[in-house]
Amino acid sequence: MSLVVRNLSKKYGDKTVVDNLNFEMARPGVFALLGTNGAGKTTSIRMMLNMLSRDSGEVLWNGKPLDTSVCNVGYLAEERGLYPKYTLMDQLIYFAALRGIPKAEAKKRIRYWAERLEVEEYLYPDGGASSRKEALSGNDENKGAADSDRKRSAEKPESKKRARKQAPKKADQLSKGNQQKIQFMTALLPDPDLLILDEPLSGLDPVNTDLFKSIIREEIAKGKYMIMSSHQMATVEEFCTDIIILNRSKTVLQGHLNDIKKSYGRINLSLKTETDVSELIEKAGLTLVAQKECEYQLRVSGEEQANAFLKLLIDHSVSVITFDLREPSLHEIFVEKVGDAHED
Numbered sequence: 473m474s475l476v477v478r479n480l481s482k483k484y485g486d487k488t489v490v491d492n493l494n495f496e497m498a499r500p501g502v503f504a505l506l507g508t509n510g511a512g513k514t515t516s517i518r519m520m521l522n523m524l525s526r527d528s529g530e531v532l533w534n535g536k537p538l539d540t541s542v543c544n545v546g547y548l549a550e551e552r553g554l555y556p557k558y559t560l561m562d563q564l565i566y567f568a569a570l571r572g573i574p575k576a577e578a579k580k581r582i583r584y585w586a587e588r589l590e591v592e593e594y595l596y597p598d599g600g601a602s603s604r605k606e607a608l609s610g611n612d613e614n615k616g617a618a619d620s621d622r623k624r625s626a627e628k629p630e631s632k633k634r635a636r637k638q639a640p641k642k643a644d645q646l647s648k649g650n651q652q653k654i655q656f657m658t659a660l661l662p663d664p665d666l667l668i669l670d671e672p673l674s675g676l677d678p679v680n681t682d683l684f685k686s687i688i689r690e691e692i693a694k695g696k697y698m699i700m701s702s703h704q705m706a707t708v709e710e711f712c713t714d715i716i717i718l719n720r721s722k723t724v725l726q727g728h729l730n731d732i733k734k735s736y737g738r739i740n741l742s743l744k745t746e747t748d749v750s751e752l753i754e755k756a757g758l759t760l761v762a763q764k765e766c767e768y769q770l771r772v773s774g775e776e777q778a779n780a781f782l783k784l785l786i787d788h789s790v791s792v793i794t795f796d797l798r799e800p801s802l803h804e805i806f807v808e809k810v811g812d813a814h815e816d
């Protein structure tokens with residue numbers, strides 16, 4: 473499988489909001505679509521999915537124009553897209569039907585993802601007894617699952633059982649984070665080959681962030697193609713292999729993240745010492761980026777300068793606790809590339 477995005481452009485009036493976007497995914501993994509606020513990420517994604525008209529360009533999935541009614545694509549939009557007044561279960565079944573998933577199969581998948589995303593209490597206010605009966609009735613294999621479900625339910629503390637009975641069932645009764653989970657479910661339900669995640673972790677608490685990350689890791693392990701747009705550089709760095717950075721509609725950096733990092737070299741030095749070494753840092757001509765007591769973040773020109781500095785520290789009998797030389801982080805690369813540009 474492969475994804476090709478070629479010459480994608482969009483204008484609103486006189487303003488170009490996406491200027492000739494080009495990238496390719498020739499193998500599974502995570503491609504990061506990054507950029508400043510208003511750079512054109514969401515517009516690009518929506519054009520790729522034909523949710524928005526293009527002024528020019530094409531998007532090919534396996535050599536053919538990407539058609540979401542034929543290709544198996546999952547999309548987690550940045551904005552909330554649930555209908556506030558309908559029950560969550562009805563919406564999930566509806567979204568699944570739009571992707572051609574029959575109701576019985578949809579119910580099984582919903583049950584799986586509800587447990588995985590820990591939102592059962594919102595989808596099964598009665599504890600899920602009726603739905604489980606429907607989804608698991610019939611064969612012996614499922615009887616085992618039903619038995620273990622019953623056992624799990626019996627093991628749940630009373631407080632949790634009570635909470636389930638009072639739980640809301642419509643989107644507008646859910647917190648933002650839980651709505652995000654339901655929307656993630658709609659993206660995952662079709663078991664997509666291509667998964668597009670626009671700010672997947674925004675608004676999630678640390679526990680749910682880890683939950684989402686573990687699911688993203690599982691989807692990567694299954695060999696999915698994934699496009700992730702996010703402002704959380706550390707998270708992107710955990711998952712992505714290739715990146716593109718947009719600024720004011722234009723591509724300012726593109727390539728394999730490891731190659732990009734290598735091209736910068738190991739220029740960041742984290743140093744922790746027992747005593748103040750400010751004078752030695754000055755003597756060695758290093759750039760002090762930040763300091764907290766005897767912990768220093770330094771910028772060096774390369775390994776040669778770092779080694780000379782280490783020798784200087786040793787010659788002055790400085791007790792070194794940490795001396796860590798590394799390539800710049802994605803965050804630093806991003807900031808360097810786009811500076812402090814802001815949306816017009």
Ligand SMILES: Nc1ncnc2c1ncn2[C@@H]1O[C@H](COP(=O)(O)OP(=O)(O)OP(=O)(O)O)[C@@H](O)[C@H]1O
Binds near residue numbers: 507508
């Ligand atoms: N319907 C519209 N009419 C006019 N301009 C629009 C419209 N939709 C988006 N824009 C403009 O297009 C530009 C790109 O918006 P887009 O939402 O794609 O940015 P983004 O990179 O996703 O930003 P963010 O990181 O803040 O979500 C912005 O300047 C925005 O104001």
